[in-house]
Amino acid sequence: MLKLTRFSGSGVFLYIAFFVYGFVSLCAQLLLLRELGVLFYGNELFIGFSLGLWLLWVGAGNWAGRRFPAAAFPWLLTILAFALPIEITLIRFSKTCFGFGMIPGPVETLMTTAVLLFPLCFISGSLFSAGCSFSKDRRLDAAGIYCLESFGAVAAGVTYTFILAGRFSNFFTAWGLGLSLIIANYLLICTFVTRKKFHTVFFIFYLLFFLGASFSSLDLKTRRLEWKGYQFLDSLDSRFGNLVLTQTGNLKELFRDGLITASFPDPRSHEEIAHWPLLAHPDPKDIFLTGGAATGELREILKHPVRRVEVAEIDGSLFKFLKPVLSPGDLAALKDPRLRVHLVDGRFFLKHTPNAYDCILLNLPEPSNAQINRFYTQEFFQEAKKRLRPGGILALAIPSSENYLPPQMAFYNSSIFLTLRSVFKEVSLVPGTPLIYLAHDNPLNLDPGTLADRTRERGLNNTVVVPSYFGIKLDPARVQFFLDKLTRGPRSDLNRDFLPVTYYYSWKVWLLKFQDPTLFLWAFAFVTLFVLVARFLRRRKMSLSWRDGSAVILTLGFSGMVYEILVLLAFQAKEGYIYSQMGFLFAAAMSGIALGGWVGARKKGYSPKQNSLLLSAQAVLGLLLAVLFSFYDAAFRYFPAIILFVLLMIPIGFIPGYGFASLARSFSPAKLYTADLFGGGCGAIFTGLFLVPILGILKLYYLSAVLLFAIGWRLRRKKAGG
Template identity: 30%
Template sequence: MKKYLVLGLILIGFTSLASQIVLMRELMVVFYGNELSLGITLAGWLFWVAVGSWGIGRFFVERVRHKLAFFVFAELLLALFLPASIFAARAIPLLLKTSPGEIIGFLPMTYSSLVILAPTCLLLGFLFVLGCRIYAPKSREGPEHIGYVYVLEAIGATSGGLLSGLLLIRVLPPLYIMLGIALLNLGVAFSLTWFLEEKRSLLLFPTSILILLGLSLFSFGKVEDLRQASLDLRWRTYHLLTSQNSIYGNLVVTEKDNTYSFFNNGLYNFTVPDKLTSERIAHFALLEHPEPRKVLLIGGGVSGVLKEILKHPVEKVDYLELDPLMVTLAKEYLYSTEEYVLDDRRVEVKNIDGRLFVKQTSDKYDIVIVNLPQPFTAQINRFYTVEFFKDARKILKEKGILFFGITSSPNYISEEQRNLLVSLNESLKKVFAEVRVIPGDTNYFLGCKSKGVLTLDYQRLMERLNERKVKAKYVREYYLASELSDERIDYLEGKLLPLPKVMLNYDFRPISYYYDMVLWSTHFKFSLAKIFKKISPKGIYVAAILIYCAILLPIWLRKSRNEVRPVAVLTAVATTGFAEITFQVLTLLSFQIIYGYVYYKLSIILTSFMIGLIFGGWWASKIIEKGRGNFLNFIQAQICICIYPLILPLIFLGFAGSSGKFSTYLGSNIILPFLPIIAGFIGGFQFPLANKLYLQSRGGLVRAAGLTYGVDLFSSCLGALLVSVFLLPILGIPVVCLMVALLNVVSLVLLLRGKGAD
């Protein structure tokens, strides 16, 4: 039986990370590509696993009489919940009564994620504690057994992460993957059933039925019918033409009333035809330049903007589109429309990240148009930062212009909207000699290298339109006279005056991303905008100091060494858990900021952390098994946790500032994806030692396993939420790393107070 139990424990880890990757990608699409969903999903995942291990497992496992039978039953439930979670995720817009492309609020995003993740994660947390007890019965309790179960789970998680990340998500839809994982769990449950002395027949029958049902679904092609049914749940108000995954994300094309809409990671990109938007973007940008000859277009070229650009006397248009699948789908569905002009000899399509191209190219352009959604996500925000503006300025000719648009209002600008506009305007003015903003339902920002080039005189713009013989339906004299009236210009310029508390937008302090999130939160019935607006750097620093003081409270109360030690150990587990998840979130978002396609590397980054856990946990367990592994080793691990966050910003900033092809390859394929191995090793090494030290103070294997695992996960949950939502955008990555280092230094001080002879 032992080998099947080991296989079951490995499968817990495999199921945990593989399903986590699938669900994180799925929820990221449901929540429109917003990386905030990554933090919320991680937090929700860790919270429920902690409840399952600390809350349920710690108190319930010893009361279970037939532990192996219950393990099998939990595996059966897990097999049912996995595919059901895909249906539940895709039903979120239906349940929340939102339309495809309509942004979901922070609170609905949070509670819908928690509900969907709860069944699977509660079972996984409970199975870990139950597995510890079955693997190590009371007759041979020891901390090394918790460590070995921890390592077995990490081995499974690593296997699941690598297999799903490198193969499964590339060739199979999410529902297929979840059903496959469910069948694996049923197979292990079926094998363990034969070792049951009681309850065998009660569990053997449903296990066999579920296995046969799963195999039948694959054999008779019914899985594809289920997949289509799940997609129809989400895109119910549209005719879904296709939903395809690439390494860069999920692309969807829908059709309604003879118009085609494109969605990237669930976020609405554009509709064809949309002549008004296409004309505004193309003509506002090109009419500002006296002689536009060479244009760089970043994103959205297949929407009709390219067609309008080509009406001007341009000689060359470089169109950047990261995902080749976008161009492929445009050819398939838009080829017969008049907006399709990709075959024009003046157009060159380049499938490359816009930031990377701008940083590496030696070409010079008259106009650079950023035709992307506003900075709703970290991936898009990187095109609205001071660093990007500096890179764009370098590739512009002397009278070159950078152009982008932000949704607004011509007659009323709210405080939340104003903060976002001022942040972007001031960031642009920091780089460009002249900055003007065109008012309207969308504010179009113009930054020019030279003064005296930009104009908001509609008559001058009309002269250029007529001189170039550009035929436009909307951007005409009557339209320009209204949009560029003195009243509207004066009102907007007044709203764009600098505000003392509004900060500039930088790569590693993406504050405009935060301002946009605050603005976005005002659109919902239960708005958190008031709470978001009250959070400031000063308030965060005060809260951090209070937490540091609270950790040191046992020292100030003059508690004895024996009283301090167990508290110090659990505190270190908590601060390490907070730090470890912070490292994960920062690595994910830094990769997104620097390279722009974390959807592709998500599984590798998560898996590399588990690789570190394996080696760290295995090494510590072997040390403990040999009778070594003491409080000093635990303190040494804590010192490493204090040092590691001080190194991270140097690595991130170093690769962000490099533009060479070798450094780009090194950073995107080796260093950043596998950087979490180091953090994983430290955390994996510390966890078995924490269990040994706690067992020495309190005793009880199940209690120790459930408590330490739960504390680790609860603090990780808190870290994922706080860092992704507040700390990163408001303080920036370097400051967050410093605060995490100080948090663990304070924890180290408490540990040193509990140090004694071992």
Template identity: 30%
Template structure:
């Protein structure tokens, strides 16, 4: 059995796994880190791969020079992967959506199947060609097919480890394509050594030489920058970097910098209003805050605002150290708090920290984006509130925020806000919600119960602490807490009706947020009826559906088996 054919089987798995990791991460940026995109992408990957193996694979036996075709496809693979990356970064341009706009489910499904189609079809077809070639070179068909699967799996394992542990940390997507291209061109050359076919030998030699020559002038980096300008059109991309935890993009406009993680806007430099509001309302609710835990969002200046309250200690949790390193290159004033001896910066998962810490806090500030993803939803769940309650001192306070609107809440906004507020109320018996463009939900331990929406109390504490602010002032607080707004929000939250609690393993907040964003930007999904229908689905409904699909598949398989239809 030719070793070059087994090497080709290895290449199928190697390029498949690395390409899958690269494209999955690209799609996660397009879909703002939504884990649903991963499920759709894996499904699309399997579907297109099977179509390539089954539909295109039917032509494998009729190919006269199978070895040449295998080599040509190997040569084409890095180019197809590059096209797929460009396609992923151009999705919003194709669908005429703006950068930063959260995509609804229909766009998500269409994008995933479009981006992955060409690469997966090619890999599926290549696998069949290699399997048929290996099988025809041995006396035992089962042995040849078995070795093809073995080497394909080995390539996938090594490719996955290499990409996850090294390539993603060190290289941009197009530099990773260069690595895959090098392996592809060398494999095509090795496969043609016994055959001396001039076309694949010439092409693989030419492209390998061009690839090597493209590294010194930084062609892969320039391709990465160019494709980033397409993805973030209308913005000047200052930096686009991958980390272990995802993708970080910095864009600029004049002297202002915008930071995005996995496509989600995190913060903007110089945004004093957001920095002040995320901190001062909750800090003023506590009569004497000393120990504070800040989870995320400190790099926009929130950390500086916390220190104005004369605290004794601030622990700041930021999961990704790469984000902090990049922020240091663009920000100065916003990061002054990091050099204060009262501040301790910890890079870890906040849920993990809260479960393990022996520290106790007067105030916990959750300064994270809305529950756009299952990972973010963990900080809005019943289980999280119980864990946070454990590390709060008597009278301790917790705060989080949800994007809202000033004077009117849509059905989707009401459902999300009521779910999170009611979930927090299950743990903290004293909960207040501040009206405005951002709703701040503040809860206090049972032994506190002195939260207020009275502007006079908050202004009094602001003056007592001699805090200098630009926005959250004695003039702005009464405007934010006008009686009509407070009364409207109270009626919304107290409206009779069933409210689903948000839990780790029943992330209804995640669903409500997705429904909310799908109702924006021409992507209406008739939020009320869709939410009512999906939330009405029970476990036994899903079990019945799985049983029916399995039964149909079993009967179809038996019929095909009787008709003698089989393949590799």
């Protein structure tokens, strides 16, 4: 074990070490969330679950770290430096455990995430307790460490969002973060530890290892391992997510955050989404397309005598990424003078453009996550309708079958159909695989003879969408069968931005694929484990109490994480591409925590009234957030969204930060920190997996506020009576 010398310096290197620890912790969290997003197909519900597990394991590490000697702190920093790149490798390797092309079920998903996050999070949590012991009698208390860690996290969020993301691969970034830990640790050791030669050699070793890892193909090799079983072609970590290109025979597949978004060349799918809406319109001149512009659909659209095609694609690196594998026809389409490409989110573009269109085509995957679901909500359909000329058509395609619609899929598809019907006067169907919706206000002529005439007049030479096919696809009995399935079954709710029921129905369809009696055994095991842990903590005198502030901090941590997850989901619903701004939003929350900690650390003394005041303040914040999001579209249409959400994150972090720092001077910091982490962890898990799917964003804010008011009122009554 290291031998510590007596402190004789200014302590600046100690401050740097805790700052870097906070910096690396948040960057590691962002990196692992992106990696896990690929593993679980970009489903944002697992953001909450992953964040929750992160906090729970960090809390466990913090509790265990109280038994570590002070000299363990530098060693833990060193271990953490190596743990992050190893963790990324393990996440990528874990995908091969599910089998080629297999989608993991709920048990596999939850257990894999729990196991993968444990090592890194446990080490990170142990660092806080060991750091408190290390800095004891060195002019830095727990509140100071809390603030330094938070300031490091603020810097990390900004740095990752605007510098690291999209410029460097996740693997390269992980090694760089490890190097920063080694440097901070080396400076710390030079100040406090006698055996410096050994650590100088170790520092040089890691530096050389970092350079070797950086300039090798380790990132692509681990990606290739992640996609074992596929013919892997290439991968790119862009600012907006991970892109992977694979090949099966002559068919190439594009994956975005693990979810397949395009297969090409695939004449059937390209022709279906392009030609049905354009043939249904008597004279389509101006077209808007989002999704699939480079993989075949654009080429099919340009077969028609259109005047202008506008494409919105927020990730400009996508075109460069796909260029080497595109066909000559697709490359020619991208150079067509009628094409205008806008490097912006499709929904944002439609909301703010003054242009009007004859057809708006959504060539997107099914709404299996919040990022895609935001293009299937009532609010988006209203925005799209405003950009259609009289007689214009909004077209989209969703998964279906040629002649049968299972009840669960019918319920899921009907939510989209009914949401369209709530905005447009009519929604016409083109049955098949996929099922195509044509939403319009004016009467639409889908007579097979008329469509055949338009095909000949426009000189279309199609492979699939041909005149001999029209009568079969548009058979009245077939259309009526699908219409009955969508309208006469159990009525589904409308899909809204803040109550994305289609997204949740898709989640339920996914769960039904894995119905297994062992799920109940796992649930029973989880409850049993929870009870055993609670009894263990009680015997160890770690039970929560309102008197020592731990129950208050746990409640603030729980509600604060609920608020934070809801803000993230609201941002995804309205603005999209949460992974590109998550670091910035986390930085805002951490700045609130740091500011609250700085203010709370200056508070002298403790009053029992403080507990109820903190809970009441948190309740008021929940009500304000609920009201704000209720009037979001009307009140903040022209206000920069990222600024608004950043401003919302600051008070969400301020109240828990203030509560911890103010109580840490009077009670056990380690116990309070553990309560904070466990509260936040439980809040994130329950919000992501249960509360949001059941209640939606607005109702959950109101419910949280009511419960906090009730707890605060109960505490005041208890103090008054006691």
